[in-house]
Amino acid sequence: MKEGIKYKELGNWRMFIQLMKETNPSKLTLIVALCMSVITTGIGFTVPLFTKKLVDGFSLDALNHLQIIMLVVAFVLxxxxxxxxxYLLNRIGHNVVANLRDMLWKKIIHLPIHYYDKYETGETLSRVINDTAVVKELITEYLANCLAGVISIIGSVIILLFLDWKMTLVMLIAIPLSMVVLTLLGKKMFNISKGMQEETARFTSVLNQVLPEIRLVKASNAEEIEYDRGKTGITNIFKFGLKEAKVQALITPMISFILMIILVAIVGYGGVRVSSGALTAGDMVAFILYLIQIIMPMAQLTVFFTQLQKAMGATERITTVLEHEVEDLHVGKKLKEINETITVENVDFAYEEEKVLSNMNFTIEHGKVTAIVGPSGGGKTTMFSLLERYYKPTNGVIKLGNTPIDEFTLESWRSNMGYVAQESTLIYGTIRDNICYGIDKDVSDEELERVTKMAYAYNFISEFPNKFDTEVGERGIKLSGGQRQRIAIARALLRDPQILMLDEATSSLDSKSEIYVQKALDNLMKGRTTLVIAHRLSTVIDSDKILFVEKGHITGSGTHEELFKTHDMYREFATQQLRIQECEKSEL
Structure with missing residues (x-):
């Protein structure tokens, strides 16, 4: 897909057409399909002329066997x-929608984190599934009839002008009347369709929130609350469906009414012209047959027009995704190894208008352990996000040595980093899938055994009947918290990162699990530059440097002993932690 296209500047029709062009449909297939439509419609034009000849000079002797054979062959063709x-138009339609979904999926995967901060996952899913389904329905179910119908109408009008131009002009009165109806109601359908897709996205978002957390719903007795949320979405979609039905109920009968009036007028006016001798009976029959070849496609075009309004509404929502800037993983210099000090200089950061970090200055020395502690909400995790380049600082710069980290490719920067979160999420699949996630090479069982032993995970894995091929369930629900953490540590060990980031990796664990996870972390931290966020003092007390962060500011920096002597809040923090640890030991 070409970057930088501003779809919103094109208008609804041109936006839809441009989006279809971006899917790069096969021009050859389209030309062949159109030729087949022309042939189909062209053969249909011969039937009224053959009928005219039969009516004007009907007798058994007038029947020409060759003509009949040719007519049968024509019908077969x-x-x-x-x-x-x-078939070809449906093939094009499915190909267009497949490419459109591919464009969206590629875009979504490469969107920066701040997009996901702004938009709910359910809305994004709706754009990929529901909105593209509307476009698919238009192309595969209605486009073929539309193209054939347009050819039929144009061809029939041309032939009718030769048969009797006066009667044809009477018939053409239907076109401006129909366009007035379609124009007046079309905008209404467009707005209704947009509303329908937005409500569908909200309903999808509710499903996406509730179903993955169904255990929380049941534990909180929140079934009725969530039912009401879903019911509201279902009701709103139903209301938009009724509005859509009302517009369709107006468009189709009104177009049919106009066409029937024209048909009656043509029959009446044609009868007068036949009686006066200006037309033959055969001409009149042929005229009516051609008129039918116009009326039927007009009805199909009416349906196509309403579906097109829905598709343009869906297109507008799809383009809101496609217009977002993406992360380019390969722009910049390739980083081979991280063997220099990381320096954070005068860094500020704000979410929207909310300032989170202010004038942050510190260094992360190569091969050392740097810990960040402090009250919740102080900006510790945000600092991690800046180091992983999920966001860019509002002001200031982060450097590796003397080089700003933005000058390195995202792919090479992140490939040198390992991250273990407070609650490491696992993907649906096997233990093997989760440990090898993101690794683009085959990993042997011996290698898996090595990293899981270092992560203190091999013992519990070996107890499963399927060992590394054990299914973990959605988000790793079949494993305990400590087991999930050790799987995440094994994943980080397999990646062999040069910088390790631990975000409160043991805070949600019981004491027994924490012992195993801490041992695994000790193995993981050996020889690596490590940055740790922790609430438990025991995990950071031996760090080479501790940074105390309050309300987005660093208020203290040094070793545990230095901060304990000089920093009042750290001393209070450490004292509380030591009391908690003593209580836990006494309980054991």
Whole structure:
């Protein structure tokens, strides 16, 4: 997909057409499909002319066997051409939608974290699934009839002008009347369709929030609350569906009414012209047959028009995703190894208008352990996010040696970093899948055994019947918290990162699990530059440097002994932690 296209500047129709162009449909297939549609419709034009000849000079002697054979052959060819046209247009439609979903998926995967801070996951899912389904329905179910219908209408009008131009002009009155109806109601349908897709996205978002956390719902007796949320979404979608039905109930009958009036007028006016001798009976029959070839496609075009309004509404929502800037993983210099000091200079950061970090200055020395402690909400995790380049500082710079880290490719920077969170999320799949996640090479069982032993995970893994091929369930629900943490540590060990980031990796564990996880972390930290966020003092007391962060500011820096002597809040923090640890030991 070409970058930098501003879809919103194109307008609804051009936006839809441009988006279809971006999916790069096969031009050859489209041309062949159109040719088949032309052949199908062209053969259909011969039937009224053949009927006219029969009516004007009907007798058994007038029947020409060759003409009948040719007519049968024409019908067979028409059926074959029609089938090919429908298949090819459906093939194009499915290909367009597949490419559109591919574009969206590629875009979504590479969107920066701040996009996901702003938009709910359910809304994004709705754009990929529901909105593209609307476009798919338009192309695969209605486009074929639309193209054939347009050809039929244009061809029939041209032939009718030759048959009797006066009657044709009477018939053409229907076109401006129909356009007035479609224009007036089309904008209404467009707005309703946008509202329908937005409500569908909200409902999808509710499902996406509730179903993964169904245990929390049941534990909180929140079934009725969540039912009401879902019921509200279902009701709103139903209301928009009724509005859509009302517009369709107006469009189709009104177009049919206009066409029937024109048909009656043509029959009446044609009867007068036949009686006066200006037209033959055969001409009149042919005219009516051609008129039918116009009326039926007009009805199909009416349905296509309403679906097109829905598709344009969906297109507008799809383009809100496609217009977002993405992370380019490969722009910049490739980083081979991190063997220099990381320096944070005068860094500020704000979410929207809320300032989180202010004038942060510190260094992370190569091969040393740097800990960040302090009250919750002080900005510790945000600092991690800046170091991982999920966000860019509002002001200031982060350097590796003398080089700003933004000058390195994202891919090479992140490949040198390992991250273990407070609650490490696992993907649905096996233990092997989770440990090897993101590794683009085959990993042997021997290598898995090595890293899981270092992570103190091998013992419990070996007890499972399927060992490394054991299913962990959605988000690792089949494993305990301590087991999930050790799987995450094994994953980090397999990546062999040069910088290790531990975000309160033991704070949610019981004492027994913490002992195993802490041993695993000790193995993981050996020889690596490590940055630790922790509430428990025992995990950071031996750090080479401790940074105390309050309300986005560093208020103290030094070793545990130095801070205990000079920093009042750290001393209070440490004293509380020591009391907690003593209580835990006495309980054991």
């Amino acid at each position: 028409q059926a074959i051409a029609s089938g090919l046209s429908i």
